[in-house]
Amino acid sequence: MKKLLAVFVLVLNVQLLAAQTTEAVVRKVADQVLKETVLGFQGVENKQFYASAAAVPQGVPVKYASPYTGWHYTHGVLNLAMIDLGRLLGEQKYVDYAARHVAFGFDNYRVFEQRFQSGVKHYAYPYGEFFTMDELDDFGAMSASILEVYQQVKRPAYKAYLEKAAKHLTEERLRLLDRTFVRAFPYQNTLWADDLYMSVPFLVRMGKFTGQQKYLEEAVTQVLNFTKYLWDEKEELYWHTWYSDLKRNGVAHWGRCNGWVLLAQVHLLDYLPANHPQRARLIQLLERQILGIAKYQSAEGLWHQVLDKPDSYLESSCSAMFVYGVAHAVNHGWIDPRYASIATSGWEGLKKYKIDEQGRLKDICVGTGIQDNLVFYYTRPVGINEKHGTGPLLDAGVEILKLEKRGK
Template sequence: MKKLNFLLALGLALPFPGYTQAPPADADVVKKMADYVIAHAAFTFTGNNQTYATSKEIPVGVNATISDHLSAWHYPNGVLNIAMIDLGNYLKEEKYSAFAKKHVAFAFDNVTYFEALSKKGVKYKEFPFNQLIHTRVLDDCGAMGASLLDVYQTVKRADYRAYIDKAANHISKIQERLPDGTLCRPNPYKWTLWGDDLYMSVPFLARMGKLTGDNAYFDDAVAQIKHFTHYLWDPGAGLYVHYYYEDLQRQGVAHWGRANGWIMLAKVQLLNDLPANHPGRNEVIADLTQQILGVARYQSASGLFHQVLDRTDSYTETSCTAMFVYSIARAVNEGWLDKRYISIAEQAWNGLVREKITPDGQLKDVCIGTNTAADLTAYYNRPAELNDFHGWGPMIEAGIEIMRYRESKKK
């Protein structure tokens, strides 16, 4: 009896096999991530071991850089800004929306200093706001431009509108395209079609259509989805390849997770703003459904998705998993997808919370920025880092849509 009592007492202190703690509330998880972002975005400059609050404080001759990646002007920052605005609107907590407004204002209030240096020929590693000053490819303006359009809904600065119009002109009239109108890049080979670029263009075009009422933007966005599917969809795998080389007329080798995530995200962001009576709307929904059903075949037992989606010996990757969670859950929440498919998103979200978020809200296993590669090993070996800024926006958006779905079930 004494031995039994001892074992029972031990059982109170140690979990039984198969026992798991109740998962934290979704809102607590998402807020912890967003609060971590707010706490670690300094919106300052660093040079000569000194910190400067504004560009006006930087001494002549000091090569100052932006103090942290969260304060920089790069496409992942645009994804994050959109997510923070969405979180602020959903939770009705202004501090999250204010983050995006502060981020954009930090850039526009300081860019003229670096623009003047650039005109003098001054260039150095991590030159601040280089993509804001020089727009060459869609990475430079698409995602940040989309986030600026969201900020512009409440902050009507003339310099913001000027940049929005500049980005619209670049995407619609300057950025390279294939003869059929498909957006492409001049590198690494002429002309290269990147799956990433569907996100770097379509969300901006959709928002521009909503802002201006010009259906040409919506028409172009719908056409891009059709074109990218034509060039990048692999029907045998039910997945997208990362890229297409026009000079070889050949698809890439890898079904890279985040490229598939960018493509799925772009379709959802278009549907958010595409008019209900647009003739291409049902086609976009069908395309999105096809992709969701395709990627669902590659979900791991943990709920997570792999860096190379159809290669289970590649690591499970956070950002692509989050993109799929957001897209699938939003499609269910908006009625574009039958609700039985929510289980894909819920299991993926549960895996993210369980394995990829630290107790203080940091993100694990986010693949760093990735170029195209002819060999599959390049994708296998691409580093996954703690808090790489490609993960923040998708993770927050994923949490919002999971919260929406689970809250709707309570009603």
């Protein structure tokens, strides 16, 4: 009887959420993130809370007090989404969320930088990504969000960081001979689809901020080159990787990496001048990807962890990314409005199957590297309100809200 009652309550909650307006759902999601975010640190062993890095005793190992505290590309995505939501709804608390997050990082990173020991993995230290910039993950998306915050908070340290990040990105990062960004792992000069998002949103904003065309041209080059190496003509999807040493792609059309590629193209088109010689070509590539992923949308309106493998689980972060990308493209007139149904079906699927009554997103694939077997992708764990999914979900909600307003 209790089990039957629990099922009934769950079904009722799902129905109530599905019946809520898009704005109500998006507010609930954003407010849950606000609730879960705790800016501070917690002792790994003593479990004590420290409100600042300066309060952490020497030699006491600590971690972030909440997953939303850190300095990671996912935090950059979330900050941008919160800012967009706040601007759309006229709600300063969401814009302030990003400003507080960025400020906390700048106020606290130096303590850990001073205690950093060579030979230790940078991500083992809070804010290790901040002061090392070892990977594009560490600073690209965060820099894009800092640039947005800087429009309101003219803190000199922000500008200095942005200039350092831009120089590091454009002059010091590992590349192929044709300037494509690559990584030194898991093998030398490995191309990761994810890195298109880790670079392009920052590049295009830096182009607008400085007025220097070189940043936009760099972003265009990356989109064209990533497409050259990763696009699968047969399946009409992007591969997760390309190995320079083997001159071949990896094994998976991973959902979220396709989402990162889609989002990077959207950010580029947002900033690219209407008369740019490559604009028509870039819109064509975006539409081609949208029509490609549309073939793999499930009956629930969602997409699978491995897009062309329907026996892999329905994954929330990539589904949210695709909803956002398609709705954004329709809202800006880049693709025909009839394709809006791809996004609206995906949004309804997220509400019905993946967002719980508290506004938390379920079944978000955790951070994922590159492996040479599909089992790795099939068996990646999932989390609830895991940091890889909440930003894309808010992005999706914002664009669906705009889409609904267009239809009125």
